[in-house]
Amino acid sequence: MHSVEIRDLDLSFGAIEVLKGLNLNIEDGEFLVLLGSSGCGKSTLLNCIAGLLEVTDGQIFIKDRNVTWEEPSDRGIGMVFQSYALYPQMTVEGNLSFGLKNARMSKDEIAKRVGRAAEILQIKPLLKRKPAALSGGQRQRVAIGRALVRDADVFLFDEPLSNLDAKLRADLRVEIKRLHQQLKNTIIYVTHDQVEALTLADRIAVMKGGQIQQLASPTEIYNRPGNRYVADFVGSPAMNFVEGLLIEDRFEARDQVLSIRDYPFAKQPGGLATMGIRPEHVATGAAAEALSFNTDVPVEVIEPMGSDTLAWTRLADEPFRVRLDGQTSIRPGDRLKIGIDLSKASFFDAETEVRL
Amino acid sequence: MVDLTSSPYAEGPRGPKPRRSFSRANIFLYGTLIVVSVYYLLPLYVMVVTSLKGMPEIRAGNIFSPPLEITFQPWVKAWAQACTGINCDGLSRGFWNSVKILIPSIVLSIAVASVNGYALARWKFKGSEVFFTILIVGAFIPYQTMLYPLVIILREIGLMGDLSGLVLVHTIFGMPILTLLFRNYFASIPEDLHKAARVDGAGFWSIYFRIMLPMSLPIFVVAIILQVTGIWNDFLFGVIYTKPETYPMTVQLNNIVNSVQGVKEYNVNMAATLLTGLVPLVIYFVSGKLFVRGIAAGAVKG
Numbered sequence: 001m002h003s004v005e006i007r008d009l010d011l012s013f014g015a016i017e018v019l020k021g022l023n024l025n026i027e028d029g030e031f032l033v034l035l036g037s038s039g040c041g042k043s044t045l046l047n048c049i050a051g052l053l054e055v056t057d058g059q060i061f062i063k064d065r066n067v068t069w070e071e072p073s074d075r076g077i078g079m080v081f082q083s084y085a086l087y088p089q090m091t092v093e094g095n096l097s098f099g100l101k102n103a104r105m106s107k108d109e110i111a112k113r114v115g116r117a118a119e120i121l122q123i124k125p126l127l128k129r130k131p132a133a134l135s136g137g138q139r140q141r142v143a144i145g146r147a148l149v150r151d152a153d154v155f156l157f158d159e160p161l162s163n164l165d166a167k168l169r170a171d172l173r174v175e176i177k178r179l180h181q182q183l184k185n186t187i188i189y190v191t192h193d194q195v196e197a198l199t200l201a202d203r204i205a206v207m208k209g210g211q212i213q214q215l216a217s218p219t220e221i222y223n224r225p226g227n228r229y230v231a232d233f234v235g236s237p238a239m240n241f242v243e244g245l246l247i248e249d250r251f252e253a254r255d256q257v258l259s260i261r262d263y264p265f266a267k268q269p270g271g272l273a274t275m276g277i278r279p280e281h282v283a284t285g286a287a288a289e290a291l292s293f294n295t296d297v298p299v300e301v302i303e304p305m306g307s308d309t310l311a312w313t314r315l316a317d318e319p320f321r322v323r324l325d326g327q328t329s330i331r332p333g334d335r336l337k338i339g340i341d342l343s344k345a346s347f348f349d350a351e352t353e354v355r356l
Numbered sequence: 357m358v359d360l361t362s363s364p365y366a367e368g369p370r371g372p373k374p375r376r377s378f379s380r381a382n383i384f385l386y387g388t389l390i391v392v393s394v395y396y397l398l399p400l401y402v403m404v405v406t407s408l409k410g411m412p413e414i415r416a417g418n419i420f421s422p423p424l425e426i427t428f429q430p431w432v433k434a435w436a437q438a439c440t441g442i443n444c445d446g447l448s449r450g451f452w453n454s455v456k457i458l459i460p461s462i463v464l465s466i467a468v469a470s471v472n473g474y475a476l477a478r479w480k481f482k483g484s485e486v487f488f489t490i491l492i493v494g495a496f497i498p499y500q501t502m503l504y505p506l507v508i509i510l511r512e513i514g515l516m517g518d519l520s521g522l523v524l525v526h527t528i529f530g531m532p533i534l535t536l537l538f539r540n541y542f543a544s545i546p547e548d549l550h551k552a553a554r555v556d557g558a559g560f561w562s563i564y565f566r567i568m569l570p571m572s573l574p575i576f577v578v579a580i581i582l583q584v585t586g587i588w589n590d591f592l593f594g595v596i597y598t599k600p601e602t603y604p605m606t607v608q609l610n611n612i613v614n615s616v617q618g619v620k621e622y623n624v625n626m627a628a629t630l631l632t633g634l635v636p637l638v639i640y641f642v643s644g645k646l647f648v649r650g651i652a653a654g655a656v657k658g
Contacts, residue, residue, distance in 0.1 A: 079552065081551065
């Protein structure tokens with residue numbers, strides 16, 4: 001059974017098409033992350049699922065029920081917003097129980113549910129406070145609690161951590177993951193932060209221009225990106241790209257020639273292509289010597305990041321980033337021995353940008 | 357011993373920069389403020405002083421001198437005995453008329469305009485922008501062009517000369533500016549709040565009363581100030597759409613001050629004018645505080 005099913009969804013504001021013929025199936029209990037840069041339609045899609053935006057065409061099913069025309073409150077969803085959207089004049093308790101009161105639930109049941117949510121989220125001592133008296137992390141917890149008390153089938157998170165500082169974001173990220181493991185609800189989570197996407201998701205849908213570019217597990221997205229956009233968007237520091245030509249069993253990029261026997265091509269390759277390799281997949285030193293392709297490159301800039309160091313070099317006349325150990329003592333101007341294991345690389349068609 | 361005075365750090369400016377209180381800029385600034393204050397306050401002073409004098413003292417001239425003998429008789433007369441036409445019960449009649457006009461007009465216009473503004477800001481419907489534009493254009497049409505048509509309309513529906521007719525006129529004429537005011541305020545309330553309330557199952561009225569209203573005290577205070585001063589000070593509509601028994605205070609004041617027979621009682625006229633101006637004045641003083649508190653209470657940022 002699909003928890004959420006989206007069929008041929010179109011949404012346009014006047015002449016602007018935001019979503020085009022979008023199809024998406026989300027399994028029961030799955031944690032799906034919609035990932036994309038701003039304006040890619042990910043939040044719009046979430047609002048459509050929530051029923052806050054009227055779709056132009058297509059259908060939305062939640063728990064096998066067609067909810068395309070249903071009100072947000074009747075869809076069996078709970079939603080968490082980036083700006084928390086807590087009702088400022090109500091206490092935390094009031095915020096949590098507002099939806100339940102609207103549903104004309106009995107007082108006992110409301111108290112029970114609020115108590116349970118407060119327990120799970122550890123906000124019991126805050127129940128009598130107003131949102132203004134809470135910290136950012138506490139507010140977001142209350143916002144999650146408001147979705148929790150609804151006992152919804154599907155939780156929708158719209159960039160819930162974007163307003164928090166880095167440390168709090170990391171803490172709450174783990175908490176959300178723990179919450180999902182505990183409750184096993186279906187979660188649709190919108191973010192532009194790839195770390196959040198990779199750490200939280202069962203599956204990631206990378207979006208661009210109102211369409212899903214790739215829908216796969218985080219490992220798949222990271223290791224076998226479906227096209228150049230996905231490869232470039234996911235991963236930090238970003239993937240290196242080298243333009244070149246595929247001829248028979250080799251890849252030629254200016255003065256460099258790589259044997260492509262180790263790369264599992266989907267079909268017989270040939271023509272212009274782009275090779276992508278992540279900075280952390282570039283071997284250096286002794287490990288590089290052992291690989292079939294290795295070369296010396298000049299180091300131009302060094303970015304020490306504590307746990308590791310990023311070296312900006314140049315390969316085939318294009319900027320090339322290499323991730324090194326944080327304790328390395330390399331300096332700009334040095335030469336660095338690098339090696340590339342093509343089984344870890346990705347090739348994309350130069351024109352269609354699709355993975356080869 | 358280190359000689360601090362010879363150290364290079366001992367020399368030169370240190371700490372806050374000294375400011376002269378009698379600098380040229382200060383003299384100019386405070387001088388201007390004082391002159392302007394005197395300019396505005398002097399007429400008020402003359403009015404208050406004159407209203408506390410007896411007629412013999414006024415006839416002696418010296419309008420700036422304080423009263424030798426303070427008397428509240430002119431105030432009493434202005435409130436309860438001054439004559440307009442055949443009625444000699446003072447301004448009190450006009451005061452109560454004005455109150456009877458003011459309160460329903462404010463309640464009605466603000467109630468309707470706030471719901472209007474809320475709907476236009478948050479529940480956009482087909483043509484809502486056009487509707488809003490028409491409403492705003494209405495604010496720019498000169499009142500004079502609508503006076504006579506309104507007379508006919510009020511006559512046809514039987515409200516001409518009745519207080520409720522004037523209430524209706526005030527409500528309608530307050531609509532454009534108030535709707536604009538409320539629409540802009542509600543549009544500034546984060547949309548996520550509205551979305552969250554919809555997910556929580558709240559409908560149009562429920563969101564209005566339980567989410568929007570409690571956050572909107574400041575804008576209601578602004579609207580009340582606007583309406584109280586506007587309606588209380590209105591003369592044109594008051595003189596046209598009412599009759600002598602139902603004249604609002606401003607119209608009655610005019611009739612008292614401009615009455616031609618008998619001696620001009622300057623002290624009574626001054627007292628009557630001050631009495632008429634008292635209500636907007638009180639509203640400013642009372643709501644000024646409320647206004648600040650309202651803003652402070654509503655300030656919850658994300």
